[in-house]
Amino acid sequence: MKNAASLIQHHLNLAVKELYGLDISENLLPITPTRKEFQGDFTVVTFPLTKLAKKKPDIIGEELGLILVKNLPEIDSFNVIQGFLNLSFVPSFWNAFVLSLQDNPTFGELPANGERVLVEFSSPNTNKPLHLGHIRNILIGWSVSKILKAAGFDVFNVQIINDRGIAICKSMLARKIWGADKTPENTGIKGDFFVGSYYVLFEQKFQEEYATWQLTAEAREVFESKKKDDQSEVAFFKSYKDLYFNAYSELGKQAAEMLRNWEAGEEETIATWSQMNQWVYAGFDYTYKLLGVHFDKLYYESETYLLGKDIVQAGIEKSVFYKEADGSVWIDLTDVKLDKKVVLRKDGTSVYITQDLGTAELRYDDFKANKMIYVVADEQNYHFQVLFEIAKKLKVPFAEGLHHLSYGMVDLPTGKMKSREGTVVDADDLIAEVVLEARKNSEERGVLADLTDAERSEIIRKIGLAALKYFIIKVQPQKRMTFDPKESVDMQGQTGPYIQNAFVRIQSVLRKAGDFDANIAENYIEFVLEEREIIQQLYQYPSVIEESALQYDPSAIANYAYALAKNYHRFYHEHSILKADDLAVRSFRLCMSKAVGSVLNHSMNLLGIEMPDKM
């Protein structure tokens, strides 16, 4: 739409100047695609001019329409309805457009702008397998990355892996005590699940230990002396868990010791840690591969958790930070309606936000990217607000390019996912389930019978993943979403497979058509309604990409692709392509189909969804 709209805009401004002697601003008069119930391609809203020109909207519309038709050869005719000026473009304009899409696989992409941008997503912990929440994160991150690339940016994908801390020590300890001779190899369990199972085991054993302890005289004493007012025993011990872990727990003691050993670089601990992480990473890699995503660089918290101290030092010198009497370092953000925040503990160690600052600086040095996008759930909104504010106050070179792409958590129909209650949906299981569902559907239909098993499996994999990915990505990121497993495997209606099916139909028609003469398509000028809609929609694709890149919103692409597929399905049903009345019509429809196929493929690709040729 960009070209036609700016063309109209330009001539509109000239016409307004000529007619009314007014200099109007660029976007005073909105130009939109004409609604399908009216005649025309683009609509100018004339209302904003009524006051300035002191005329009725319909008169203004007539006057502007006459001049535009005269001055713009692309405009064929116009009509004015209730102040809306509808402009029809000549068929040759649209014909030329459709023909320009033949063999133009990058249509819609914007030219390179030389800007570098970093996208951080996934960022898992090493103590549990990737789950549904990660899937949303990964799909958003991956597609935003691809969309930005299409919008002309140089994009780099990174993730930070939380590979240190007390959590991983719990897994290590549990395995040391209850499974020292077990490995993913000799148990046949995937690495991330293997390690995760020890984390769960630790929590179980710890709970047992805690429950036993609660019966002791020591616990009794603690309860009596530390309970608040008339707090019940149950409530007290529930809130006391972490303190118990640190002060009394035998398991807690051992885990803490392991953490100390790790921090001291003790050889055996490091070896175990490294071994367990390798198992986890092998598991993650498998899942990433299933999802079809990869990263340009991985950052490990074990290598970055000490970063940021030099920044704090510099910040103190610039008086951005201040030191408390106990030695801790703070920043006061009350001037921007945030709180005071610690950036360095009294023992001199970094806190989370300081590490993030340090990591950002490290990445800036690594990639020289002026934009850095963090794909992180909305529970961390406050954290990023603070982080970005600190970066601004420090005037670091990348401060203005930081962006938190916040997304809502994924709920199940039964409520929140809770690892403790075992309601977490593992990524691998989910993927397997949708692919299985795709297989069942396919077998019922029985249309792929003439293919080899390998070919069939590949198609079914694409369909299943399309269903899953589309189901998640079609919802705007900032919205909390409900994930119904039953609906996610649906393949009818607004789904990934529906869009794939439109593409498959097109491929099938093109295969049957064989070679055809595209040039005679330009003789066809009597577009039917369904064709007009499709052409208009194709024309808008570049601005959809631009907008979705600007908003970091893949759902805009997802909804566009669906609308296009829907229009194509209807057109396909209503009109013959191969058996069209004359050769020009047939040729045009083939060209248009090819263009639709190409845009569907391109847009779904931006979402990380692959298209099969048959299904």
Added chain:
RNA sequence: GGUUCCGUAGCUCAGCUGGAUAGAGCAACUGACUUCUAAUCCGUAGGUCACAGGUUCGAAUCCUGUCGGAAUCACCA
């Protein structure tokens, strides 16, 4: 309590830089496969766009307030 996000059909979601009669899918009911693949298409039914004000020629869209839901307000990450 402060801050941020969300509230549109029974359910899941579009539409939001203000524009014409608020759209899809699912679920319900109904029709179309000797046809370029029916994972499709046509139709019926379903709405106080949470509520109340305001701005405007025009508000689901912008502003204010109220209600409801979520997140967050650690020297955890």
